[in-house]
Amino acid sequence: MKIALSGYGKMGKIIEKMALDRKHEIVLIIDQDNQHEMTPENLRQADVVIEFSTPHSVLANIQKCFEAGVPVVVGTTGWYEQMEQIKQQCLDNGNAFLWASNFSVGVNIFFHVNKMLAKIMNRYPYYEVQVEEIHHTQKLDAPSGTAITIAEGILDNLENKKGWKNVLTNDGAEEPYTVKPDELLIESLRIENVPGTHTVVYDSEVDSIEFKHTAHNRNGFALGAVLAAEWLQGKQGFYSAQDMFNFNV
Numbered sequence: 139m140k141i142a143l144s145g146y147g148k149m150g151k152i153i154e155k156m157a158l159d160r161k162h163e164i165v166l167i168i169d170q171d172n173q174h175e176m177t178p179e180n181l182r183q184a185d186v187v188i189e190f191s192t193p194h195s196v197l198a199n200i201q202k203c204f205e206a207g208v209p210v211v212v213g214t215t216g217w218y219e220q221m222e223q224i225k226q227q228c229l230d231n232g233n234a235f236l237w238a239s240n241f242s243v244g245v246n247i248f249f250h251v252n253k254m255l256a257k258i259m260n261r262y263p264y265y266e267v268q269v270e271e272i273h274h275t276q277k278l279d280a281p282s283g284t285a286i287t288i289a290e291g292i293l294d295n296l297e298n299k300k301g302w303k304n305v306l307t308n309d310g311a312e313e314p315y316t317v318k319p320d321e322l323l324i325e326s327l328r329i330e331n332v333p334g335t336h337t338v339v340y341d342s343e344v345d346s347i348e349f350k351h352t353a354h355n356r357n358g359f360a361l362g363a364v365l366a367a368e369w370l371q372g373k374q375g376f377y378s379a380q381d382m383f384n385f386n387v
């Protein structure tokens with residue numbers, strides 16, 4: 139496969155390595171200082187674009203891929219309020235699009251089990267649920283995209299929670315926030331060099347259940363993104379990683 143990379147930061151560089159290991163070719167690399175090279179002509183050299191840039195640049199980059207008619211795999215987070223608009227544009231133009239808040243196999247298993255656990259917990263309403271995420275200090279968005287997907291998995295399956303509320307505690311200096319009974323708290327913490335840790339905690343007076351995923355490095359995210367690009371070949375339509383992993387057990 140001929141791959142174009144949109145965003146050549148921490149993730150773009152590891153994706154390049156994973157793609158080359160899987161015998162793909164990198165035909166275009168776009169980053170902040172050569173954005174003008176993201177032309178339809180250049181993009182059309184590629185079979186797929188893998189987009190890991192910034193919350194600020196991702197939407198314009200997706201539009202350029204749509205205009206060029208090139209399939210696009212998006213790992214960038216922090217743009218999900220525009221999801222419906224992107225989905226509509228994708229379907230209207232007959233494009234191929236796949237997004238994931240987290241491409242790692244482990245996290246996608248976690249997403250699935252998280253939903254099943256939330257369903258079970260409906261029977262035990264005396265447990266209070268909370269989501270916690272920890273990432274490196276360069277991260278631009280909070281909560282993490284992964285934490286949003288986890289929260290949505292809980293909200294879709296746990297009857298007594300109606301929406302999520304994020305609190306970012308960089309140095310513990312924030313005012314403590316008291317959640318409303320129907321609110322799901324997502325606590326975000328930023329610590330140097332943490333690739334990504336997510337925990338769902340169900341707490342009661344007598345015990346706690348902690349369900350946790352810890353990324354040891356970024357390789358799992360990068361491999362998942364390349365696998366997604368392979369999976370998207372020859373398809374048209376709007377997909378998420380859930381369609382690719384398809385854990386219907």
Ligand SMILES: NC(=O)c1ccc[n+]([C@@H]2O[C@H](COP(=O)([O-])OP(=O)(O)OC[C@H]3O[C@@H](n4cnc5c(N)ncnc54)[C@H](O)[C@@H]3O)[C@@H](O)[C@H]2O)c1
Nearest residue numbers: 145146147148149169170191195213214215239240241359
């Ligand atoms: N879905 C996943 O599995 C997953 C995993 C890790 C990171 N992410 C997300 O991917 C994104 C990138 O993460 P990162 O750790 O590589 O960040 P990073 O800051 O290391 O890299 C981002 C790169 O984008 C470049 N950039 C800026 N403007 C651009 C533009 N207009 N076009 C193209 N590139 C541009 C920056 O110069 C930088 O090199 C973030 O949103 C992060 O949350 C997702």
Ligand SMILES: O=C(O)C1=N[C@H](C(=O)O)CCC1
Nearest residue numbers: 215239240277282283284334
């Ligand atoms: O390093 C990041 O930034 C990450 N972003 C994704 C998110 O927001 O969930 C995935 C984990 C790493």
